Amino acid sequence: MNTLRPRPEVAGVASADRVLTVLTAFRIGDSALSLAELTTRTGLIKSTIMRLLVSLETFGLVTRLADGRYMLASEVVRLNAIYQDAHDVERHIMPRLHQLTEESGETASFYVRHGAYRLCQYRVNSPHRLRLHLQPGDMRPMDEAASAQALQTSHEVAKAGLTPYYSCGVTDPHAASLALPIYGAQEELLGALVISGPANRLTQERARALHGVLGATADELTRSLGGKPLYGSTVKNRTD
Known part of the structure; x- marks a missing residue:
C-alpha cells in the first residue's frame, strides 16, 4: 500500500x-x-x-x-558513481590510517585539496589523551603545514625523489605533522597521507624515525588505489 x-x-x-x-x-x-x-x-x-x-x-x-x-536519467547514474567511488576510496584509506596510528602512536589523517583550503577527509585519532582535536570535514588554510605542502606537490617532483614533509607550529603553535602526497592510476593527486601530533612529542627527530612507516603506508595505499608506489627508494621499510 x-x-x-x-x-x-x-x-x-x-x-x-x-x-x-x-x-x-x-x-x-x-x-x-x-x-x-x-x-x-x-x-x-x-x-x-x-x-x-x-x-x-x-x-x-x-x-x-x-x-x-x-x-x-543519466545524471542520477553519475551521482551514484561519485558516491560509490567515494566509499570505495574510504575502504582503501581507513585501514591504512588505523595502521599508521597503531604503528606511530599518533593521529593519522587523509587530506584533500578544497579550493584555497585543505580538508580533513578521513581521520583516526591517537590513543594518547594529549592529541590534536580535529575532525573529518574540518578545513585549514593552504599554508606551510606539511599536508598543505604535500597537496601542492606534482607527480613529477614526487617521482624524482621525495622524503616526507615535516612542519611544526605552522597552523597551530602546539602541533607538528609529517605528510606525503598520494597519487592515482593516472598520476593525479588524490590527497595527502598525514601523521600529526603535539609538537613536544612529534619532534623532528621522532618524525625522521617515522619516515619508513609513513612511506611504506603511502606506497601500500597508492598501490591499492591503482597507482605506482613512489617512496620505497627514498624511505626505509618498516622492517629496516
Whole structure:
C-alpha cells in the first residue's frame, strides 16, 4: 500500500523540499512512473509536479518517455558513481590510517585539496589523551603545514625523489605533522597521507624515525588505489 508523504509547506526551502519529494518518490523496481503515480506517492498536485519535472529534466535527473511516464536519467547514474567511488576510496584509506596510528602512536589523517583550503577527509585519532582535536570535514588554510605542502606537490617532483614533509607550529603553535602526497592510476593527486601530533612529542627527530612507516603506508595505499608506489627508494621499510 502506498503511503502518502506530508505535503511540504510553501515557505523557506519549500521548493527544494518539493523537488526532492518528487525525485525520491522513485523506488527500487520502478522502471518509470506516470504523473498519476507521482501524485499519489508525493501528495503534491499534478500542476506542481509537472513544473518540478521540468526542472529535473533540465538538470538531467529525469527523462520523459514517449508514453508520458518519467524515469530517472543519466545524471542520477553519475551521482551514484561519485558516491560509490567515494566509499570505495574510504575502504582503501581507513585501514591504512588505523595502521599508521597503531604503528606511530599518533593521529593519522587523509587530506584533500578544497579550493584555497585543505580538508580533513578521513581521520583516526591517537590513543594518547594529549592529541590534536580535529575532525573529518574540518578545513585549514593552504599554508606551510606539511599536508598543505604535500597537496601542492606534482607527480613529477614526487617521482624524482621525495622524503616526507615535516612542519611544526605552522597552523597551530602546539602541533607538528609529517605528510606525503598520494597519487592515482593516472598520476593525479588524490590527497595527502598525514601523521600529526603535539609538537613536544612529534619532534623532528621522532618524525625522521617515522619516515619508513609513513612511506611504506603511502606506497601500500597508492598501490591499492591503482597507482605506482613512489617512496620505497627514498624511505626505509618498516622492517629496516
